[in-house]
Amino acid sequence: MATKQREPVTIISLQRLSLETPEPQPKESKTFTVEDAVETIGFGRFHIALFLIMGSTGVAEAMEIMLIAVVSPVIRCEWQLENWQVALVTTMVFFGYMVFSILFGLLADRYGRWKILLISFLWGAYFSLLTSFSPSYIWFVFLRTMVGCGVSGHAQVFWLAGSLLIIGLASVVIPTIGWRWLIRIASIPGIILILAFKFIPESARFNVSTGNTQAALATLEHIAKMNRSVMPEGKLVEPILEKRGRFADLLDAKYLRTTLQIWVIWLGISFAYYGVILASAELLERDLVCGSRSESAVAVTVGDTEGSQSPCHCRMFAPSDYQTMIISTVGEIALNPFNILGINFLGRRLSLSITMGCTALFFLLLNICTSSAGLTGFLFVLRALVAANFNTIYIYTAEVYPTTMRALGMGTSGSLCRIGAMVAPFISQVLMSASFLGALCLFSSVCIICAISASTLPIETKGRALQQIK
Secondary structure: OOOOOOOHHHHHHHHHHHHOOOOOOOOOOOEEOHHHHHHHHOOOHHHHHHHHHHHHHHHHHHHHHHHHHHHHHHHHHHOOOOHHHHHHHHHHHHHHHHHHHHHHHHHHHHHOHHHHHHHHHHHHHHHHHHHOOOOOHHHHHHHHHHHHHHHOOOOOOOHHHHHHHHHHHHHHHOOOOOHHHHHHHHHHHHHHHHHHHHHOOOOHHHHHHOOOHHHHHHHHHHHHHHOOOOOOOOEEOOOOOOOOOOHHHHOOOOOHHHHHHHHHHHHHHHHHHHHHHHHHHHHHHHOOOOOOOOOOOEEEEEEOOOOOEEEEEEOOOOHHHHHHHHHHHHHHHOOHHHHHHHHHHOOHHHHHHHHHHHHHHHHHHOOOOOOHHHHHHHHHHHHHHHHHHHHHHHHHHHHHOOHHHHHHHHHHHHHHHHHHHHHHHHHHHHHHHHOHHHHHHHHHHHHHHHHHHHHOOOOOOOOOOOOOOO
16 A cells, blocks of 8 residues: 655755744843842941941930930029929920921931931031030020930930930039030030941932932942942842822721721820839939938029029939939840740730730839839839830831831821820929829829720731731
């Protein structure tokens, strides 16, 4: 049976096709974003230097904020101030802090982080130095308000170190050369750190967002050089901008209850935190707790405007008082290990409600007649608790909101935090002098409200992945 022959044309056609040279495909150029570069460069010497510099700005900030607590007895006597006048100084500092933190945030988004950071630091250092030359109480209030405006522009880290430093300096400087020299010495770290700003480049993310990719690339190359690392290959491109959260999103039905309860907690924690700091100074200065001090009243005679002499009975801080303030301040890190364990094992809500409840209890325990050592112990635990409250609510707020709303949620909470700080002086320095138990009950009541609010938060973030979208 004859077989059908295959046509050779097919073979020839296949051979021709296989011999043809394929057309060259256009080679895609590699690109990378700022985030890709940061991942490639990794952690190194640049980040350590940045951490130390920004940490030092936090030290300077804490010194400026805590300064009022240690100089209030002196200015009270020198200018014969009423309680509300002493409280107003601290309130105005936090008022400037709150208003200008919003303003500096808006300016930083438009003109760059580096410029605004430098301006805020120059501002704070300048007005801090001027405060030491205040000729009157009115000038003192105005200049400290301006200092509050200045310190609002930089990060809050190393707070404990700054607090301890200003208390230690006060114990040496005020009894010897006076409170004006304390303010001048306290402004020195800020002035020195201005020189360190040349080592801080502008944010690469900000430069890319404004279209200045060359400046961003130069910053990334500088970081890579310091870290002895390499840059990713390709061209730096601007990432796709994600939708940013709006204030209305915080009040959306999905987050309304959570947002309102978080605001209550932030305001209450700030109120309690700054309240216990100022109350500590008042307890030591005015001897409001029986048995805490036996002899410390110092009668100081101050000349009035008519040339006559009027007595101003002041209780200046003794060395033991500064020691008490230092020990109680160290308490802010005492509960950190237990706080971390509680957050991870009990959850954010239960851990916060427990520490807030304990804070309320220890506020009331301050009313107990005790020795100086007992008062120090109560203040130590109280400072530890209020610091633990801050740590927990900070973590919870950062976790509960999705990425597009996270910064907005933290920012609005921080603003309410300043309101709590503004109210606290009038309770610690005015109401406490009129009714010691009444002031303690008010602080305790606010903490109980915060504890209830924390325990009833609708979302528990323990073990939950960070939300990316609303």
